[in-house]
Structures are given as C-alpha cells and as structure tokens.
Amino acid sequence: MNRSDAEILCEYGPLPGVASVGGVTYDGRHVWCAAGGKLCALDVDSGLVQRTIYVPGQAGTAFDGKHFYQVADDLIQKIDSETGRVLGTIAAPPGEGNSGLAWAEGSLWLGRYRERKILQLDPATGTVLRTIESNRFVTGVTWVDGELWHGTWENDESEIRHVDANTGDVLEALVMPLGVGVSGLESDGAERFFCGGGNSGKVRVVRRPARGVSAGGRSPTGDASAE
Secondary structure, three states: OEEEEOOEEEEEOOOOOOOOEOOEEEOOOEEEEEOEOOEEEEEOOOOOEEEEEOOOEOOOEEEOOOEEEEEEOOEEEEEEOOOOOEEEEEEOOOOOOEEEEEEEOOEEEEEEOOOOEEEEEOOOOOOEEEEEEOOOOEEEEEEEOOEEEEEEEEOOEEEEEEEOOOOOOEEEEEEOOOOOOOOEEEEOOOOEEEEEOEOOOOEEEEEOOOOOOOHHHOOOOOOOOOO
C-alpha cells in the first residue's frame, strides 16, 4: 500500500450556522454539505453558502446529476435538486452507523461507519447488491475515474483511502494531519477531493494524486470510466 501525507489545498469555514458538516457532494459548481437539518450549497470560488434546502441530513449525501440522495437516520431520501422537494425515501439496510453516500454506475454506495463496510445499493429498493469490507471506520465514499475512495476517522486519525472495489484491499492512503477528520468525501471528477470536517464546521479541499486509472480500482462493471 502506498501511504503519503494528504495535501490540503484550502479550507472553507467554519460555515455560518453550521455546527457540524456530515456528508458532502458536488454538482459541478457547488459543494453541498449535510448539516443536520439542512443541505447547504457552498460556492467553491467565493466560499460562500448560496442556497439552503431544509431536509434532515445527518450524514452521507450523493448527487446523480438531477437528484440528491440524503441519509436521514435509517432512511435515504431522494430530493429534487431544483425544488428541494423530497420525492421519496427508501429504507437503509438494517443496522446502525450509516455514513458516507455516493452515486456511481446507477447504484448508491453507502458507508457503514462502525460495521466498517461499504454497501452497493439498488437506489429504487435499497436492496444490497454488494458488500465491501474495510478494516477501519468508514465515513465518506466517492468514485472517480473508476476508482473507489472512502474516508476513515478513528480517534484523532483520519485518512482518504483508495480501495479495490472487488476485494476491499487498500491500494493507497492519504493521511490527514493529526486531529483533522474526514466526515464526508466527494470528488470534483478531477484533481480535488472535498472533505467534510465534522464538528469543525469546515470543508477542506485535498489534492487527488495525479495518475492513470489503476486496474484494482476499476468501476463496478469493470469499465475504466466510473461515472
């Protein structure tokens, strides 16, 4: 496994009126942050919150290009990104600790914090299609260029990990500074990861290592293009 220090490019916040940042997702211009009872849209150029959708949002957030998917306790809400209206919900699989959420290849990918797992879900029914085991607590989850990455956070130690989607083996780890946690994770599809900062009320931007797609991180279908 290749381990290196995470390169933090910048940070936003503490965001006004946000006690804790959970899940994060990206719509091409805004980073959306789950902040308890609301989703906040952060402009990545100005660093200002430009829109708020008031829905329960304790943890993982995902975007499929038209809808947000938001973890709210034991439910996953489907939200119209234009109106903010909740269009429906599915039950998360039984158990506790739903954390990160991502959209890729027509599926939702749900982090299970204390179970140390990532679950591939059918977005219509919540049926578990695949289980990927981890050896650390799982926070945020994201796919980029056929690679599966997830955040970890235990005590004061946190990492951003690239894992093999078939075996769960850790291929690479970006180590955050001691005391700086990752509570949600999203990619901009290029060189940046957006990381929720938990109770700091911040979002941090971490550089994604530049390289070609590795075979171990191929998308769920085996295609080199994940999204």
